[in-house]
Amino acid sequence: MNTNQDSSDVKTAGIDKPKLRTEAVNLYYGGFQALRDITLDVPQLAITAVIGPSGCGKSSFLRLFNRMNDLIPGARVEGQVELEGISIYENSIDVVELRKRVGMVFQKPNPFPMSVFDNVAFGPRRHGKRHRSELEGIVETSLRQAALWDEVRDKLHQSALALSGGQQQRLCIARVLAVEPEVILMDEPCSALDPVATLKIEDLMRSLTESYTIVIVTHNMQQAARVSDMAAFLMMEDDRAGALVEYGPTSQLFTNPKDKRTEDYITGRFG
Protein backbone atom coordinates (compact mmCIF):
# COMPACT_ATOMS: atom_id res chain seq x y z
CA MET A 1 0.00 0.00 0.00
CA ASN A 2 2.76 2.44 0.75
CA THR A 3 4.73 1.97 -2.45
CA ASN A 4 4.62 5.21 -4.35
CA GLN A 5 4.57 3.83 -7.88
CA ASP A 6 3.78 5.95 -10.89
CA SER A 7 0.32 5.67 -12.24
CA SER A 8 -1.07 7.28 -15.33
CA ASP A 9 -4.70 6.69 -14.44
CA VAL A 10 -5.69 9.94 -12.73
CA LYS A 11 -8.95 8.65 -11.33
CA THR A 12 -7.41 5.73 -9.47
CA ALA A 13 -4.08 7.37 -8.75
CA GLY A 14 -5.21 8.22 -5.25
CA ILE A 15 -5.48 4.58 -4.37
CA ASP A 16 -1.71 4.45 -3.90
CA LYS A 17 -2.04 6.96 -1.12
CA PRO A 18 -5.54 6.34 0.20
CA LYS A 19 -7.34 9.14 2.01
CA LEU A 20 -9.40 6.71 4.04
CA ARG A 21 -8.75 3.10 4.68
CA THR A 22 -10.38 0.24 6.52
CA GLU A 23 -8.62 -2.98 7.30
CA ALA A 24 -10.38 -6.10 8.53
CA VAL A 25 -13.12 -4.03 10.13
CA ASN A 26 -15.85 -5.71 12.13
CA LEU A 27 -18.68 -3.62 13.54
CA TYR A 28 -20.98 -4.87 16.25
CA TYR A 29 -24.15 -3.41 17.75
CA GLY A 30 -24.26 -5.27 21.03
CA GLY A 31 -24.38 -8.94 20.08
CA PHE A 32 -25.31 -8.25 16.45
CA GLN A 33 -22.55 -8.08 13.89
CA ALA A 34 -23.34 -5.38 11.33
CA LEU A 35 -20.15 -5.48 9.25
CA ARG A 36 -17.66 -8.29 8.68
CA ASP A 37 -14.04 -8.12 7.69
CA ILE A 38 -14.14 -5.08 5.44
CA THR A 39 -10.88 -3.97 3.90
CA LEU A 40 -11.07 -1.05 1.48
CA ASP A 41 -9.00 1.96 0.37
CA VAL A 42 -10.74 5.23 -0.48
CA PRO A 43 -8.75 7.32 -2.98
CA GLN A 44 -8.45 11.03 -2.37
CA LEU A 45 -10.11 13.75 -4.47
CA ALA A 46 -12.47 11.22 -6.00
CA ILE A 47 -15.98 9.93 -5.42
CA THR A 48 -16.32 6.49 -3.96
CA ALA A 49 -19.80 4.99 -4.01
CA VAL A 50 -21.01 2.31 -1.65
CA ILE A 51 -23.91 0.34 -3.07
CA GLY A 52 -25.86 -2.69 -1.95
CA PRO A 53 -29.30 -3.89 -0.95
CA SER A 54 -31.20 -2.37 1.98
CA GLY A 55 -29.93 -3.35 5.39
CA CYS A 56 -26.50 -4.49 4.18
CA GLY A 57 -24.72 -2.02 6.44
CA LYS A 58 -23.89 0.73 3.92
CA SER A 59 -24.75 3.54 6.31
CA SER A 60 -23.02 1.82 9.22
CA PHE A 61 -19.94 1.50 7.03
CA LEU A 62 -20.03 5.20 6.13
CA ARG A 63 -20.40 6.18 9.76
CA LEU A 64 -17.17 4.38 10.61
CA PHE A 65 -15.21 7.25 9.10
CA ASN A 66 -16.53 10.04 11.33
CA ARG A 67 -17.21 7.78 14.30
CA MET A 68 -20.92 8.54 14.15
CA ASN A 69 -21.56 4.96 15.29
CA ASP A 70 -20.12 6.01 18.65
CA LEU A 71 -23.50 7.58 19.39
CA ILE A 72 -25.22 4.20 19.35
CA PRO A 73 -25.01 2.46 22.72
CA GLY A 74 -23.30 -0.90 22.42
CA ALA A 75 -21.54 -0.15 19.11
CA ARG A 76 -18.05 -1.67 18.93
CA VAL A 77 -15.44 -1.57 16.19
CA GLU A 78 -12.66 -4.09 15.56
CA GLY A 79 -9.88 -3.65 13.03
CA GLN A 80 -8.32 -0.50 11.64
CA VAL A 81 -10.02 2.60 10.28
CA GLU A 82 -7.51 5.18 9.07
CA LEU A 83 -7.57 8.77 7.90
CA GLU A 84 -4.32 9.49 6.04
CA GLY A 85 -2.67 6.53 7.69
CA ILE A 86 -3.67 7.47 11.22
CA SER A 87 -5.95 5.12 13.08
CA ILE A 88 -9.02 7.08 14.14
CA TYR A 89 -10.28 4.70 16.81
CA GLU A 90 -7.30 5.29 19.11
CA ASN A 91 -8.03 6.82 22.48
CA SER A 92 -5.82 9.77 21.64
CA ILE A 93 -8.06 10.81 18.73
CA ASP A 94 -10.23 13.88 19.34
CA VAL A 95 -13.58 12.96 17.80
CA VAL A 96 -14.58 16.62 17.47
CA GLU A 97 -11.40 17.35 15.51
CA LEU A 98 -11.98 14.24 13.38
CA ARG A 99 -15.50 15.36 12.47
CA LYS A 100 -14.20 18.76 11.42
CA ARG A 101 -11.99 16.96 8.89
CA VAL A 102 -14.61 14.39 7.91
CA GLY A 103 -18.00 16.05 7.40
CA MET A 104 -21.29 14.34 6.76
CA VAL A 105 -24.47 14.97 4.76
CA PHE A 106 -27.51 12.97 5.75
CA GLN A 107 -30.30 11.15 3.98
CA LYS A 108 -33.01 13.58 5.00
CA PRO A 109 -32.09 17.26 4.65
CA ASN A 110 -31.63 18.39 8.25
CA PRO A 111 -31.23 22.18 8.29
CA PHE A 112 -31.52 23.65 11.77
CA PRO A 113 -34.63 25.76 12.41
CA MET A 114 -32.72 29.01 12.04
CA SER A 115 -31.83 31.35 9.21
CA VAL A 116 -29.92 30.29 6.09
CA PHE A 117 -26.97 32.38 7.28
CA ASP A 118 -26.95 30.91 10.77
CA ASN A 119 -27.09 27.40 9.37
CA VAL A 120 -23.96 27.87 7.28
CA ALA A 121 -22.19 29.87 9.99
CA PHE A 122 -23.03 27.25 12.61
CA GLY A 123 -19.85 25.19 12.25
CA PRO A 124 -17.40 28.12 11.99
CA ARG A 125 -19.04 29.77 15.02
CA ARG A 126 -18.68 26.60 17.08
CA HIS A 127 -15.05 26.51 16.09
CA GLY A 128 -14.43 29.97 17.42
CA LYS A 129 -14.97 32.30 14.45
CA ARG A 130 -16.88 35.31 15.70
CA HIS A 131 -16.18 38.26 13.41
CA ARG A 132 -19.17 39.19 11.32
CA SER A 133 -17.18 40.04 8.19
CA GLU A 134 -15.22 36.80 8.35
CA LEU A 135 -18.40 34.78 8.80
CA GLU A 136 -20.06 36.62 5.92
CA GLY A 137 -17.15 35.65 3.69
CA ILE A 138 -17.31 32.00 4.73
CA VAL A 139 -21.08 31.86 4.25
CA GLU A 140 -20.91 33.32 0.76
CA THR A 141 -18.02 31.09 -0.32
CA SER A 142 -19.69 27.97 1.04
CA LEU A 143 -23.03 28.77 -0.56
CA ARG A 144 -21.32 29.45 -3.90
CA GLN A 145 -19.45 26.15 -3.67
CA ALA A 146 -22.74 24.43 -2.94
CA ALA A 147 -24.31 26.14 -5.99
CA LEU A 148 -26.95 27.74 -3.82
CA TRP A 149 -25.77 31.34 -3.54
CA ASP A 150 -27.78 32.76 -6.42
CA GLU A 151 -30.98 31.23 -5.11
CA VAL A 152 -30.66 32.38 -1.50
CA ARG A 153 -28.55 35.57 -1.58
CA ASP A 154 -31.68 37.64 -0.95
CA LYS A 155 -33.03 35.45 1.82
CA LEU A 156 -29.97 34.78 3.94
CA HIS A 157 -31.83 35.87 7.02
CA GLN A 158 -35.01 33.97 6.37
CA SER A 159 -35.72 30.58 7.87
CA ALA A 160 -33.91 27.72 6.20
CA LEU A 161 -37.06 25.66 6.59
CA ALA A 162 -38.75 27.81 3.92
CA LEU A 163 -36.36 26.44 1.25
CA SER A 164 -37.31 23.54 -1.04
CA GLY A 165 -36.05 20.04 -0.26
CA GLY A 166 -33.29 20.21 -2.85
CA GLN A 167 -32.20 23.64 -1.64
CA GLN A 168 -32.21 22.40 1.94
CA GLN A 169 -29.91 19.53 1.02
CA ARG A 170 -27.51 21.88 -0.77
CA LEU A 171 -27.67 24.12 2.29
CA CYS A 172 -26.64 21.14 4.41
CA ILE A 173 -23.73 20.57 2.02
CA ALA A 174 -22.79 24.25 2.36
CA ARG A 175 -22.97 23.88 6.14
CA VAL A 176 -20.43 21.08 5.92
CA LEU A 177 -18.22 22.98 3.45
CA ALA A 178 -18.10 25.97 5.80
CA VAL A 179 -16.03 23.90 8.22
CA GLU A 180 -13.51 23.20 5.42
CA PRO A 181 -13.37 19.44 5.81
CA GLU A 182 -11.16 17.18 3.72
CA VAL A 183 -13.69 14.39 3.34
CA ILE A 184 -17.46 14.57 2.85
CA LEU A 185 -19.51 11.51 3.68
CA MET A 186 -22.93 11.42 2.02
CA ASP A 187 -25.57 9.03 3.24
CA GLU A 188 -28.10 8.66 0.42
CA PRO A 189 -28.19 12.44 -0.01
CA CYS A 190 -30.75 12.37 -2.82
CA SER A 191 -33.19 9.75 -1.64
CA ALA A 192 -35.65 12.41 -0.45
CA LEU A 193 -35.29 14.60 -3.54
CA ASP A 194 -36.93 14.84 -6.95
CA PRO A 195 -34.94 14.02 -10.13
CA VAL A 196 -34.09 17.64 -10.95
CA ALA A 197 -32.78 18.34 -7.47
CA THR A 198 -30.91 15.03 -7.60
CA LEU A 199 -29.10 16.04 -10.79
CA LYS A 200 -28.12 19.35 -9.23
CA ILE A 201 -26.60 17.56 -6.24
CA GLU A 202 -24.75 15.18 -8.55
CA ASP A 203 -23.28 18.07 -10.59
CA LEU A 204 -22.29 19.67 -7.34
CA MET A 205 -20.55 16.51 -6.18
CA ARG A 206 -18.52 16.35 -9.38
CA SER A 207 -17.36 19.92 -8.95
CA LEU A 208 -16.45 19.30 -5.32
CA THR A 209 -14.01 16.51 -6.13
CA GLU A 210 -11.50 19.18 -7.08
CA SER A 211 -10.90 19.82 -3.41
CA TYR A 212 -12.74 17.12 -1.50
CA THR A 213 -12.75 13.38 -1.13
CA ILE A 214 -16.32 12.11 -1.23
CA VAL A 215 -17.78 8.83 -0.09
CA ILE A 216 -21.43 8.37 -0.99
CA VAL A 217 -23.85 5.67 0.05
CA THR A 218 -26.64 5.19 -2.44
CA HIS A 219 -29.21 2.58 -3.30
CA ASN A 220 -29.61 4.18 -6.69
CA MET A 221 -27.28 2.27 -9.02
CA GLN A 222 -27.69 4.73 -11.88
CA GLN A 223 -26.49 7.43 -9.54
CA ALA A 224 -23.46 5.40 -8.49
CA ALA A 225 -22.66 4.75 -12.14
CA ARG A 226 -23.10 8.43 -13.05
CA VAL A 227 -21.08 10.11 -10.36
CA SER A 228 -18.55 7.77 -8.81
CA ASP A 229 -14.99 6.90 -9.69
CA MET A 230 -14.78 3.89 -7.44
CA ALA A 231 -17.59 1.61 -6.33
CA ALA A 232 -17.92 -0.87 -3.53
CA PHE A 233 -20.66 -3.48 -3.44
CA LEU A 234 -21.78 -4.65 0.01
CA MET A 235 -24.10 -7.53 0.73
CA MET A 236 -25.58 -9.23 3.75
CA GLU A 237 -24.24 -12.62 4.62
CA ASP A 238 -26.45 -15.35 6.06
CA ASP A 239 -26.19 -13.95 9.59
CA ARG A 240 -27.15 -10.46 8.26
CA ALA A 241 -23.67 -9.04 8.70
CA GLY A 242 -22.62 -6.82 5.80
CA ALA A 243 -19.57 -7.89 3.85
CA LEU A 244 -17.66 -6.41 0.91
CA VAL A 245 -18.35 -8.44 -2.22
CA GLU A 246 -16.48 -6.40 -4.79
CA TYR A 247 -14.59 -3.13 -4.98
CA GLY A 248 -13.02 -1.45 -7.97
CA PRO A 249 -13.23 1.37 -10.51
CA THR A 250 -16.89 2.13 -11.20
CA SER A 251 -16.62 1.50 -14.94
CA GLN A 252 -15.23 -1.94 -14.31
CA LEU A 253 -17.66 -2.87 -11.56
CA PHE A 254 -20.65 -1.92 -13.69
CA THR A 255 -19.52 -3.25 -17.06
CA ASN A 256 -17.41 -6.20 -16.11
CA PRO A 257 -18.15 -7.35 -12.57
CA LYS A 258 -15.93 -10.11 -11.31
CA ASP A 259 -18.38 -11.54 -8.83
CA LYS A 260 -21.60 -13.26 -9.87
CA ARG A 261 -23.48 -11.59 -7.00
CA THR A 262 -22.43 -8.13 -8.16
CA GLU A 263 -23.63 -8.92 -11.64
CA ASP A 264 -26.96 -10.19 -10.33
CA TYR A 265 -27.42 -7.04 -8.27
CA ILE A 266 -26.54 -4.48 -10.91
CA THR A 267 -28.61 -6.23 -13.53
CA GLY A 268 -31.53 -6.03 -11.17
CA ARG A 269 -31.97 -9.68 -10.41
CA PHE A 270 -32.42 -8.91 -6.72
CA GLY A 271 -32.29 -6.04 -4.29
Next chain:
Amino acid sequence: MNSRSLMPRQLSQRAAFALLILATIVVVGSVLYIILQIVTSGASAISIEFLTQPPSQAGKAGGILPAIVGTLYLMIGTLIFALPVGVLAAVYLTEYARENWLTRTINLAIMNLAGVPSIVYGLFGLGIFVLAMKFGMSLLSASLTLACQALAITITASREAILAVPREHREGSLAIGATRWQTTRHVVLPQALPGIITGAVLAMSRAAGETAPILVVGAAFLLPGLPQSPFDQFMALPYHLYTVAAHVPGMPKTTMWGVALVLLVVVLFFNVLATVIRLRARRRRYG
Protein backbone atom coordinates in the same frame (compact mmCIF):
# COMPACT_ATOMS: atom_id res chain seq x y z
CA MET B 1 -74.60 -1.08 -0.51
CA ASN B 2 -76.04 -2.82 2.52
CA SER B 3 -78.11 -0.22 4.34
CA ARG B 4 -79.03 -2.51 7.20
CA SER B 5 -75.44 -2.93 8.33
CA LEU B 6 -74.80 0.79 7.91
CA MET B 7 -77.54 1.99 10.24
CA PRO B 8 -76.16 0.70 13.54
CA ARG B 9 -72.73 2.03 12.63
CA GLN B 10 -74.11 5.49 11.98
CA LEU B 11 -76.00 5.28 15.22
CA SER B 12 -72.97 4.34 17.25
CA GLN B 13 -71.03 7.08 15.48
CA ARG B 14 -73.67 9.62 16.55
CA ALA B 15 -73.70 8.27 20.08
CA ALA B 16 -69.92 8.50 20.32
CA PHE B 17 -69.97 12.09 19.06
CA ALA B 18 -72.68 13.01 21.54
CA LEU B 19 -70.62 11.55 24.39
CA LEU B 20 -67.49 13.41 23.31
CA ILE B 21 -69.36 16.70 23.04
CA LEU B 22 -70.99 16.11 26.42
CA ALA B 23 -67.62 15.44 28.03
CA THR B 24 -66.22 18.63 26.49
CA ILE B 25 -69.19 20.66 27.71
CA VAL B 26 -68.77 19.30 31.25
CA VAL B 27 -65.08 20.24 31.34
CA VAL B 28 -65.31 23.66 29.66
CA GLY B 29 -68.61 24.43 31.39
CA SER B 30 -67.34 23.83 34.91
CA VAL B 31 -64.22 25.92 34.31
CA LEU B 32 -66.33 28.76 32.88
CA TYR B 33 -68.78 28.48 35.77
CA ILE B 34 -66.01 28.75 38.37
CA ILE B 35 -64.44 31.74 36.62
CA LEU B 36 -67.81 33.41 36.17
CA GLN B 37 -68.72 32.83 39.83
CA ILE B 38 -65.44 34.30 41.04
CA VAL B 39 -65.58 37.29 38.70
CA THR B 40 -69.20 38.23 39.42
CA SER B 41 -68.85 37.75 43.19
CA GLY B 42 -65.44 39.32 43.57
CA ALA B 43 -65.41 42.17 41.05
CA SER B 44 -67.05 44.63 43.44
CA ALA B 45 -64.26 44.08 46.00
CA ILE B 46 -61.60 45.21 43.56
CA SER B 47 -60.52 48.80 43.97
CA ILE B 48 -57.30 50.77 43.86
CA GLU B 49 -57.20 50.63 47.65
CA PHE B 50 -57.75 46.85 47.68
CA LEU B 51 -54.76 46.33 45.37
CA THR B 52 -52.38 48.89 46.85
CA GLN B 53 -52.98 48.91 50.61
CA PRO B 54 -51.97 46.51 53.37
CA PRO B 55 -54.82 44.77 55.23
CA SER B 56 -56.34 46.16 58.38
CA GLN B 57 -58.77 44.70 60.95
CA ALA B 58 -57.44 41.17 60.33
CA GLY B 59 -58.12 41.48 56.61
CA LYS B 60 -61.71 42.66 56.93
CA ALA B 61 -60.70 46.09 55.65
CA GLY B 62 -57.81 47.60 53.75
CA GLY B 63 -56.19 45.81 50.84
CA ILE B 64 -54.10 42.77 49.99
CA LEU B 65 -50.94 44.30 48.54
CA PRO B 66 -48.52 42.28 50.73
CA ALA B 67 -50.22 39.04 49.66
CA ILE B 68 -50.02 39.97 45.96
CA VAL B 69 -46.36 40.95 46.20
CA GLY B 70 -45.56 37.90 48.35
CA THR B 71 -47.11 35.58 45.79
CA LEU B 72 -45.19 37.25 42.95
CA TYR B 73 -41.93 36.94 44.94
CA LEU B 74 -42.71 33.26 45.58
CA MET B 75 -43.31 32.60 41.90
CA ILE B 76 -40.07 34.31 40.93
CA GLY B 77 -38.14 32.55 43.70
CA THR B 78 -39.51 29.19 42.63
CA LEU B 79 -38.56 29.90 39.03
CA ILE B 80 -35.02 30.98 39.96
CA PHE B 81 -34.33 27.70 41.74
CA ALA B 82 -36.48 25.21 39.86
CA LEU B 83 -35.79 26.25 36.26
CA PRO B 84 -31.98 25.94 36.10
CA VAL B 85 -31.89 22.76 38.16
CA GLY B 86 -34.79 21.29 36.19
CA VAL B 87 -33.29 22.11 32.79
CA LEU B 88 -29.82 20.90 33.73
CA ALA B 89 -31.19 17.67 35.16
CA ALA B 90 -33.26 17.13 32.03
CA VAL B 91 -30.25 17.83 29.80
CA TYR B 92 -28.15 15.38 31.77
CA LEU B 93 -30.80 12.67 31.65
CA THR B 94 -31.52 13.05 27.94
CA GLU B 95 -28.21 14.05 26.38
CA TYR B 96 -25.49 12.65 28.61
CA ALA B 97 -26.61 9.78 30.82
CA ARG B 98 -26.65 6.35 29.28
CA GLU B 99 -29.70 4.22 29.83
CA ASN B 100 -28.96 2.02 32.85
CA TRP B 101 -30.44 1.06 36.20
CA LEU B 102 -29.35 4.36 37.76
CA THR B 103 -31.06 6.60 35.21
CA ARG B 104 -34.13 4.37 35.29
CA THR B 105 -34.25 4.77 39.06
CA ILE B 106 -33.84 8.54 38.76
CA ASN B 107 -36.63 8.75 36.21
CA LEU B 108 -38.88 6.71 38.45
CA ALA B 109 -38.05 8.98 41.38
CA ILE B 110 -38.89 12.09 39.33
CA MET B 111 -42.25 10.61 38.39
CA ASN B 112 -42.96 9.90 42.03
CA LEU B 113 -41.91 13.40 43.09
CA ALA B 114 -45.07 14.69 41.42
CA GLY B 115 -47.18 12.36 43.54
CA VAL B 116 -45.82 13.41 46.93
CA PRO B 117 -48.51 15.31 48.92
CA SER B 118 -47.69 18.99 49.11
CA ILE B 119 -47.74 19.17 52.93
CA VAL B 120 -44.93 16.61 52.92
CA TYR B 121 -42.86 19.08 50.89
CA GLY B 122 -43.72 21.68 53.51
CA LEU B 123 -42.40 19.52 56.34
CA PHE B 124 -39.35 18.64 54.25
CA GLY B 125 -38.69 22.36 53.73
CA LEU B 126 -39.19 23.02 57.42
CA GLY B 127 -36.64 20.37 58.32
CA ILE B 128 -34.05 21.20 55.67
CA PHE B 129 -34.26 24.90 54.81
CA VAL B 130 -35.83 26.47 57.91
CA LEU B 131 -34.07 24.45 60.60
CA ALA B 132 -31.03 22.61 59.24
CA MET B 133 -29.81 25.36 56.90
CA LYS B 134 -31.09 28.06 59.26
CA PHE B 135 -32.83 30.15 56.60
CA GLY B 136 -35.65 30.54 59.12
CA MET B 137 -39.30 31.06 58.31
CA SER B 138 -38.68 33.11 55.20
CA LEU B 139 -39.34 33.83 51.57
CA LEU B 140 -36.11 31.98 50.74
CA SER B 141 -37.16 28.82 52.57
CA ALA B 142 -40.59 28.91 50.95
CA SER B 143 -39.15 29.48 47.46
CA LEU B 144 -36.76 26.57 47.89
CA THR B 145 -39.54 24.35 49.20
CA LEU B 146 -41.85 25.19 46.31
CA ALA B 147 -38.94 24.78 43.90
CA CYS B 148 -38.40 21.22 45.14
CA GLN B 149 -42.03 20.50 44.48
CA ALA B 150 -41.85 22.19 41.08
CA LEU B 151 -38.82 20.14 40.00
CA ALA B 152 -41.00 17.22 38.97
CA ILE B 153 -42.86 19.46 36.52
CA THR B 154 -39.86 21.39 35.19
CA ILE B 155 -37.75 18.25 34.69
CA THR B 156 -40.55 16.33 33.02
CA ALA B 157 -41.57 19.22 30.75
CA SER B 158 -37.96 20.02 29.84
CA ARG B 159 -37.19 16.39 29.14
CA GLU B 160 -40.22 16.00 26.87
CA ALA B 161 -39.30 19.20 25.02
CA ILE B 162 -35.68 18.09 24.61
CA LEU B 163 -36.64 14.62 23.44
CA ALA B 164 -38.94 16.19 20.83
CA VAL B 165 -35.93 17.77 19.08
CA PRO B 166 -35.23 15.54 16.05
CA ARG B 167 -32.18 13.28 16.32
CA GLU B 168 -31.21 14.47 12.82
CA HIS B 169 -30.50 17.95 14.16
CA ARG B 170 -28.16 16.62 16.83
CA GLU B 171 -26.38 14.46 14.25
CA GLY B 172 -26.09 17.38 11.83
CA SER B 173 -24.39 19.42 14.51
CA LEU B 174 -22.11 16.68 15.81
CA ALA B 175 -21.17 15.73 12.25
CA ILE B 176 -19.58 19.12 11.63
CA GLY B 177 -17.45 18.92 14.72
CA ALA B 178 -19.61 20.62 17.33
CA THR B 179 -19.12 19.20 20.80
CA ARG B 180 -21.95 17.55 22.66
CA TRP B 181 -22.36 20.63 24.85
CA GLN B 182 -22.33 23.01 21.85
CA THR B 183 -24.97 20.83 20.22
CA THR B 184 -27.08 20.95 23.37
CA ARG B 185 -26.59 24.66 23.84
CA HIS B 186 -27.06 25.87 20.25
CA VAL B 187 -29.31 23.27 18.60
CA VAL B 188 -31.27 21.35 21.22
CA LEU B 189 -32.07 23.96 23.88
CA PRO B 190 -33.24 26.73 21.50
CA GLN B 191 -35.72 24.31 19.94
CA ALA B 192 -36.79 22.95 23.30
CA LEU B 193 -37.17 26.40 24.84
CA PRO B 194 -40.91 26.91 24.18
CA GLY B 195 -41.68 23.58 25.85
CA ILE B 196 -39.35 24.38 28.73
CA ILE B 197 -41.01 27.76 29.24
CA THR B 198 -44.43 26.13 29.26
CA GLY B 199 -43.27 23.75 31.98
CA ALA B 200 -41.71 26.57 33.99
CA VAL B 201 -44.88 28.63 33.90
CA LEU B 202 -47.00 25.65 34.87
CA ALA B 203 -44.65 25.21 37.81
CA MET B 204 -44.94 28.91 38.71
CA SER B 205 -48.72 28.77 38.54
CA ARG B 206 -48.71 25.77 40.82
CA ALA B 207 -46.39 27.60 43.21
CA ALA B 208 -48.73 30.60 43.20
CA GLY B 209 -51.64 28.39 44.19
CA GLU B 210 -49.96 26.28 46.88
CA THR B 211 -51.08 26.77 50.45
CA ALA B 212 -50.02 23.74 52.45
CA PRO B 213 -46.23 23.77 51.89
CA ILE B 214 -45.75 27.47 52.62
CA LEU B 215 -47.87 27.23 55.76
CA VAL B 216 -44.96 25.80 57.73
CA VAL B 217 -41.98 27.49 56.11
CA GLY B 218 -42.69 31.21 56.25
CA ALA B 219 -46.13 32.41 55.22
CA ALA B 220 -47.53 34.93 57.67
CA PHE B 221 -51.15 35.56 58.57
CA LEU B 222 -50.86 39.32 58.60
CA LEU B 223 -47.94 41.61 57.84
CA PRO B 224 -48.12 45.38 57.76
CA GLY B 225 -45.47 45.81 55.08
CA LEU B 226 -43.72 44.07 52.22
CA PRO B 227 -40.79 41.67 52.71
CA GLN B 228 -37.54 43.61 52.56
CA SER B 229 -35.17 40.67 52.11
CA PRO B 230 -35.32 36.98 51.20
CA PHE B 231 -35.05 36.19 54.90
CA ASP B 232 -38.28 37.98 55.81
CA GLN B 233 -41.62 36.35 56.30
CA PHE B 234 -44.27 37.09 53.71
CA MET B 235 -47.96 36.94 52.92
CA ALA B 236 -49.33 34.96 49.99
CA LEU B 237 -52.72 35.04 48.25
CA PRO B 238 -53.83 31.42 48.74
CA TYR B 239 -52.78 31.37 52.40
CA HIS B 240 -54.44 34.74 52.96
CA LEU B 241 -57.60 33.42 51.36
CA TYR B 242 -57.50 30.36 53.60
CA THR B 243 -57.02 32.34 56.80
CA VAL B 244 -59.62 35.01 56.12
CA ALA B 245 -62.11 32.36 55.04
CA ALA B 246 -61.50 29.95 57.89
CA HIS B 247 -60.27 31.98 60.82
CA VAL B 248 -61.71 35.49 60.62
CA PRO B 249 -65.29 35.66 61.89
CA GLY B 250 -67.53 38.19 60.20
CA MET B 251 -65.34 38.33 57.11
CA PRO B 252 -67.21 40.02 54.21
CA LYS B 253 -67.89 37.40 51.51
CA THR B 254 -67.09 39.90 48.76
CA THR B 255 -63.56 40.42 50.09
CA MET B 256 -62.94 36.65 50.01
CA TRP B 257 -64.14 36.43 46.41
CA GLY B 258 -61.98 39.45 45.66
CA VAL B 259 -58.86 37.68 46.93
CA ALA B 260 -59.77 34.62 44.84
CA LEU B 261 -60.27 36.83 41.79
CA VAL B 262 -56.86 38.47 42.20
CA LEU B 263 -55.18 35.05 42.58
CA LEU B 264 -56.96 33.85 39.46
CA VAL B 265 -55.89 36.90 37.48
CA VAL B 266 -52.25 36.55 38.59
CA VAL B 267 -52.12 32.91 37.50
CA LEU B 268 -53.97 33.54 34.24
CA PHE B 269 -51.71 36.48 33.45
CA PHE B 270 -48.62 34.28 33.68
CA ASN B 271 -50.21 31.56 31.60
CA VAL B 272 -51.09 34.04 28.87
CA LEU B 273 -47.59 35.53 29.05
CA ALA B 274 -46.06 32.08 28.54
CA THR B 275 -48.32 31.39 25.58
CA VAL B 276 -47.31 34.68 23.98
CA ILE B 277 -43.60 33.93 24.51
CA ARG B 278 -44.05 30.46 23.08
CA LEU B 279 -45.93 31.65 20.00
CA ARG B 280 -43.39 34.37 19.31
CA ALA B 281 -40.50 31.91 19.61
CA ARG B 282 -42.22 29.60 17.18
CA ARG B 283 -42.98 32.34 14.68
CA ARG B 284 -39.40 33.62 14.76
CA ARG B 285 -38.09 30.15 13.99
CA TYR B 286 -40.46 29.07 11.28
CA GLY B 287 -41.71 32.35 9.83
